[in-house]
Amino acid sequence: MRKIAVITSKGGTGKTTTSINFGHAAAMMGKRTLMVDCDAQGSLSLAFGLNGVQGLSDLLLTDRVDIYNVRQNLFLVGSGKSDIYLVERYLVQQADLDYPLARALDRFTGVDIAILDCSPSINIVNSNVLNYVDSVLIPVSMDYFAMEGVALTLKIVDEIVNDSKRNIQILGILPTFFDSRTKISKTILGEVKEKYGDKVFESMIRINTQIKESQLYHKTIFEYAPYSYGAYDYYRFAKEALQKLSG
């Protein structure tokens, strides 16, 4: 089983969108896939029409959780009903404050891939996530702050690796919101590739309004607009990511 955090410290770079569509693509490619909403905003849960159900925060606080079979081969643990502040407070009171999430999620062994959609912050839930996963996927939108977010995220991953003596693979940096009409997209993409070399996926995700629309209708891009380039980009990316995971 492979466990992947979709994570970066910058907000709005396409983490949740990548979790949704990578999750569905992997499921369609025959991988039993579990998505976990680790963000109290609950966007991943909402994208599949789940609202106010027992999820990760309840699992941590009460040991109770519901798993939803949202599509064939695709499962979802929502962000949960319990208040995130209570979760943070609970975690800081634990002697091994960076590990309760790993302990709680270790029971989910019946899938091939777990995808953890993270919040855009440096917090104790995210350090718990990094102590559970074996790899990270970092979406970078085509702007300066997002690029700085990659550097900070890699630094945090490095620190966790050093502290925990566990290895975490950089599955890759995924360029998102690419707009070929703008100079800034090309400049940022060039800089990201120059700085991070083969850590950057060959696939990238272009700006595509249908991706935004699909979420309003609680659909993945493959259901909402299978012939859009959003669907093409995420399918191509998923193939590349699965190849990297098995290689």
Ligand SMILES: Nc1ncnc2c1ncn2[C@@H]1O[C@H](COP(=O)(O)OP(=O)(O)OP(=O)(O)O)[C@@H](O)[C@H]1O
């Ligand atoms: N390729 C794309 N083209 C157009 N819109 C997109 C694309 N990817 C994501 N979006 C839209 O951009 C917004 C932010 O995306 P998303 O929620 O996936 O980012 P995020 O990194 O999860 O944000 P947060 O940091 O708040 O969790 C959403 O409204 C989403 O529908």
Ligand SMILES: [Mg+2]
């Ligand atoms: Mg998100």
